[in-house]
Amino acid sequence: MKILHVAQNYFPSVGGPQYTMKHLSEKLVSYYGDEVKVCTTNSLYNPEAKLFKKVVPAVESVGQVEVNRLPFNRWHYPLIEIAGKVHGKATGKPLPQTITKYRWELDSPAISSMIAKSNADVIMATTIIYSFADYPFWRFKTAKPKPFVLYGAIHLHKELPANSTLIKRAKACDCYIANTLFERDELIRYGVEEDKIATIGTGIDLNDFRTDLEESELFRQRNGIKETDVLIGFIGRLVKGKGVAILIDAFRKLYAENTNVKLLLAGGTTEYVPEIKRVIEEEKLPIILVENFVEELKQVLFNALDIFVLGSQSESFGVVFLEAWACKKPVVGSRMGAIQSLLSDGVDSLLFEPGNAENLKAVIQSLVNDSEARKSLGEKGYNKVVENYTWEKVVAKYRSAYELGIERFKSKALHNI
Secondary structure (H helix, E strand, O other): OEEEEEEOOOOOOOOHHHHHHHHHHHHHHHHHOOEEEEEEEOEOOOOOOOOOOEOOOOEEEEOOEEEEEEOOOOOOHHHHHHHHHHHHHHHOOOOOHHHHHHHHOOOOHHHHHHHHHOOOOEEEEEOOOOHHHHHHHHHHHOOOOOOEEEEOOOOOOOOOOOOOHHHHHHHHOOEEEEOOHHHHHHHHHOOOOHHHEEEOOOOEOHHHHOOOHHHHHHHHHHOOOOOOOEEEEEEOOOOHHHOHHHHHHHHHHHHHHOOOEEEEEEEOOOOOHHHHHHHHHHHOOOEEEEEOOOHHHHHHHHHHOOEEEEOOOOOOOOHHHHHHHHOOOOEEEEOOHHHHHHOOEOOOEEEEOOOOHHHHHHHHHHHHOOHHHHHHHHHHHHHHHHHHOEHHHHHHHHHHHHHHHHHHHHHHHHOOO
16 A cells, blocks of 8 residues: 655654654554655644754655655744734734634645645545645645545544534545544534544554663662652653643642652753743752653653653643553543543543642642552553554554545545546
């Protein structure tokens, strides 16, 4: 099968969609002998971000996958932001979506051109918030329209308007890949056809998280973590929206009552990192900050933890939960949406009320005080990964979704001849 994967970012950029697309692309080649090409931006950061770092070369082979990193327009971002402030002050309303989409949805004629000229058997794109998800609306104007599968990774924790662009895109694709049953059920409620939704999620290689435990112990020792200390941690993008701020707040409350706890925050540098450093310096909290670590250190960090916490209020899945479970660590997440759909409260995880730092502190405290509960939750989380989220199982499901998209497209194409 010839496959074109379209994504806003790709390796070496980090993030949930980047992780999934790299593993999926390379494993489709190694497991099935498929020919996979990737079409992405040339930025290390999300295309709508203020930060930009060019990734080179423009075309290279990574894991037997041809990766095409294409330019996109950014010059107009400051203009749209200024216009938004002026318009808001004058009218009390935001700019219309017809304008703001050029700030947030990715403006890249080069990506659109590569999609239009593709000779793939199927095109799969992620995520739904970017303009390349509009391909089904214009593909029949091209010489060779293709089946289109959309891995939406859509955040549905808030009600969307009936005319939402995101829902229109979900309805237009030939097959929609949902991360969780929550996402599937919400899309059906919005009118997306049930029989075209494949609920899959993402995968993990358990071998990637097996490490010499001495390395994790050395990490703890080097950072002053005693055997009697409980290390709470977050590993991911160091941004406020990922729950870093509420975790710091909960840890601040916890440490005031129990000095045998420490906090690890590890991930790539972001605009929020200076605030983390300010808290560490001014409040003298025992927070260990690890920025821009090499991939090989990830398993050491996860294995060094006693408790993993993702306090985000908006996730479409949360691959970091799988990573923590792969190391048999207990996890804590928000009681909402996709997170609540993935985690089984009291079985393989504990949930807290979204945005409630006091409740998060109490949930973490319950695990700090109960090593047996930590062990039980971690082992059951590990078993969940083995049963549902190994790459062998996940890639097979993705490939079946592509085949479903191709079949549905053939039926649709007959009506557009």
